[in-house]
Amino acid sequence: MDRMQELCEILNRWAYEYYVLDNPSVPDREYDRLYDELRELERETGTVLPESPTCRVGGEPIKGFERHTHIARLYSLDKAVTEDELSAFFTRVEKHGAPSYTVEYKFDGLTVCLTYEGGKFVRATTRGNGTEGEDVTAQALTVKSFPLKISYPGTLEVRGEAIIRLSALEKYNEAHPEEQLKNARNAAAGAIRNLDPKVTATRNPEILFYDVNYMSENPVSSQEEGMEFLRREGFKTYPYFKLCKTFEEVMDAIDEIEIGRKQIDVLTDGAVVKVNEENVRREMGYTDKFPRWAIAFKFEAEEAETTVRNVFWQVGRTGKLTPLAEVDPVELAGATVRRATLNNFGDLTRKKVAVGSKVLIRRSNEVIPEILGAVSGTEHASPVEKPAVCPACGSPVAEVGANLFCTNEECPPRIVQKLTHYCSKNAMDIEGMSEQTLTLLYEQRNVKRFSDLYRLTEESFRGLEGFKEKKISNLLGAIAKSKNIPLDRFLYAIGIGGIGRVAARDLAAFGSVGAISALSFEELISLENIGEITANAILGYFSDEENRAELARLKEAGVVPYAKERKTEGAFAGETVVLTGSLSLPRSQAQELIEEAGGVCLSSVSSKVTLVVAGESAGSKLEKAHKLGIPVIGESELLARLGRK
Template sequence: MNLQEAEKLIAELSEQIRYHNKKYYDEDAPEIDDAEYDALYRRLENLEAEFPELVKPDSPTQTVGGHALAKFSPVTHTVPMESLHDSFSEQELIDFDRRVRAVVQDPVYIVEPKFDGLSVSIEYRDGVLVRGSTRGDGTVGEDITENIRTIRTVPKKLKEPIPFLEVRGEVYMSHKVFFELSAMQELNGEKTFKNPRNAAAGSLRQKDAKITASRKLDIFVFNVQQINGVELSEHDEALKFLKNLGFTVPPFFTRCNTIEEVIAEVRRIGEMRGSLDYSIDGAVVKVNSFAQRRMLGSTAKFPRWAEAFKYPPEEKQTKLLNIEVNVGRTGVLTPTGVFEPVMLAGTTVSRATLHNQDFISEKDIRIGDTVVLRKAGEIIPEVVSVVSHAPDSVPFVLPNTCPSCGAPVVREPGEAATRCTNPECPAQLLRHLIHFCSRDAMDIDGFGPAVLEQLVSSGLIASPADLYTLTEEQLISMERMGKKSAENRLNAVEKSKQNDLYRLVYALGIPHIGLKAAKLLAARFGSIDEIFRASEEEIATIDGFGEIMARSVRQFFDLPNTAHLIGRLRDAGVNLTAMSQGAKDLRFAGKTFVLTGTLPTMTRSQATEIIEKFGGKVSGSVSKKTDYVLAGENAGSKLTKANQLGITVITEEDFEKMIQ
């Protein structure tokens, strides 16, 4: 490879790595796994070693990957939070030892697990926590003090009033908590985190500390960054000191006198990582003596006194015995592979998700195949590739009907998921009930996820309509449910019968129909019976509706299960008509309003509600499609643009005349 070719390839690799750094560090949404990233990074390192004249100061090999996000205040680290250089073979550890011994005599090493989470700094003054921050780019991080305070294992006050102390640790989410969070996210129809590391990082960088607190994060503290008032000379001494102050330090760390002992300990940690309830992606080897660390110093990016050993993802071949199709709580059909059991990362694996039809088709996965399995993030089994097909095998295709209830399934254009269309499908009952009772839907107070789960598991409800047949005796029979609580819940159910039609339409959980679309649908047709009779073409004429939304509504109301559910709700006395007169008076149908400035007697939200009630639409910007601009005092650029385009400008007085 000549210099010009190397320069071009280095630029391409650098751009790829920066992109993946942004996805991993800043967005907590990696698109490739650690092994793929490490391969890219190592390739760039090797090229730069071969062509040192092409190394630039802003190369990914010379800088830490993350950046401080604008939503948090920046924190400049007095002591840089350096990254670690990675080794991928035992020979590279031997090379590290040789480099260390070229500078210092008889080094002693500490070997500890390399935790896979988010690196943070925590500062204390006089023993009291004063600030927490992320690593960021190593020099500037983000102030996340309030979020750090929510982690129960972070001491808010130390056992000794140290004048000043800054520690470094890794915030993580245990596997148990990760699986609980994933189940709840799935239940709520939310996007799940890819692995515990992403979950920890995403949870710690929330603007609302209450969300962080609910995620049950944890931390291991493993470094003293700065300290005043106490002299420490060795790393293992510092770890014991931190533990005595109340910190949670690495649960195991080993003192080694030779590189052979280091390698033996690295192997031991690798063998046990599958049994841990937290993720580790390697082991860290550190020179124990702080004096020797100062002699060794650092490169532009890495300390020369430490090395990270990254474990390669363990991959094994096995046979795919069957593909089971299950229906998740959101109605999504999920294919699961059943394999001949194989040991991976310390545990026996016999099942793994195959995600969706696209994943199966892309890899051409068939029953009877010999496949390669590995654990993503060391905890989640996945199929890497197909080695060979069995004789007479055929491509696998998801069924056309739901395995749980037999209803037709649908896959919308542009979506990977295949979903059951039945609103009363038993497999997704709990999720439907939670949505049905939520505040923006039927707003039935007292029926949260825990209560609904009890009702479903006890067989008391199998449909949203069953909420309206519950009795006081049935509720009292539930765990921790008294007479008064039962009465309050039944009153909430009774009250919900009087809700406006749009709430029920939204509560039905029609695919692609959110709260705003439900309001438009209810306003346009006025009753559930009229929606049943409406054609797809009529629905598509609603301003703001598209072809996909109209088809989704029509398909939903064509289902026999929908008619059955609505019939039961009608019998229970649930209101099925739009309450406001505006549902029939569509004087603003097809008209678009823009609001600007301060109105004399009404708020913008009140004016918006009136416009929508009469079938109109409110937009946030002025364009040629705008019909009216309702302007109040201190109207700004929107009024100027309206005048330029010749759009009708009205006052609140004009507006009141229009709605009389």
């Protein structure tokens, strides 16, 4: 018995060195010799220790998969594909203090959950629908990148991604010409979800662990601690792990991953950004589908390599100078790409982009692809000079952080860009009013302000090239139609700094431009999607005399945006409510019900708030409510007032 224990210990350590650390300390035959000795002893004594490596052979084929309920739900992640979406996530998180973030690779395989009790491995399940998965213990046992015995004494569920390395896939395909596996993701899923564990074993899947999903005692207090815990207990984790403080650091890490993933042996489709601190996670909670404290940044599949030939500067509607690169023509997503952008001047140096450098470009949702970074060979490249004056109007340039701005409010391309944004589809949706037409109207008809659009007549277009009667009447019709527009679109259209479509919807809840212009700083930042910088931009916008005059001119021209009527009757009429802690119904649904019953929901507690609904394990918001003497009700009273109980 002692010898068996000793053998298990030695063999498991060697397997750990081999499969988890990729750093074997003994030759295979040495391992095989002791393994045979152990198996012989097991046969003689008729006992097999639970941590014995002989448990890993997988056993007989099974008839079907049993369903199993996870101890804690395995959530999936909300997705972002643009930097804007990611930045909206940051705004929401930063309302809960200044946490740190972790950035990791997002592997593309099959998610599995491993359960341990009293230090022993008991079960492996697939994620399934998050609540219930399939028991794949026999299949997972053939994978050697996790321990059968751990030191943690309580009940534990950890999560990992079952993957097949690209090199292992290639090897498999060479050995099985009659049965080619097309891609690594399906191969991994097919291996784990195969009724015959022997088939699982031939495909050589691995599991990379990245999450502690449940701990019955002494839970970890951060993602960083969770990863350390996993490594300490002998689970295989991927070495890349970045702890970041700022949005910029996170974006850098994402770029690193996007370039790095071309070189690694595992299939990836994105990066995962998580709030590191457990207490912030608890405070933010979950939507009905996703944790609010994590997001997956998904890479678009379409990327290509090309060479930068020239860089010039575009002036945007805020005056920001954006570098635009001319690149060697390259096929990307079915189109020939000749130009690619970067965010700002800082990006050029940070991503080592110069004239002559080879770069990786990605086509995202924007029309013009983005440069992700230089891939190699910048020795012959010549750096791009920082423009001293605006290339469009010659005015001095101001440097704010990594950005350069033209300081001239009347800079021509800037005016045209403002108008173009105003007319765009998600804004006022004035169909047919392209950048080209607006440039023409600016240059030849002095159209500078939004309100100038509404004084255009048929006469205004006469003599402009390319404008026939039909086109003119369509344009005038589209302009007239835009006078009747939802308030959130209008707020987005006028281009207040930092107001995207989501924040615009938040603001539109106040019913009118007048009501919004009267909001205080505190009221603004208490909105879910508005941070301090944006709040200041809104205050600045409405205190500017020219802006106020322009809003008056628009109103006079008949542009009167409408808001959805706010209910003034119901159980929550006149109440300003904050929800905190976890409720049995999704928070978004609770919010909707309260709003339907005449209430307004805010995300943070201030003296404006008249009622706090505290669910289970409510934290700092509840404390603050007590401090301010705001009435607090629990979930049962909430449901009762909503007439749902």
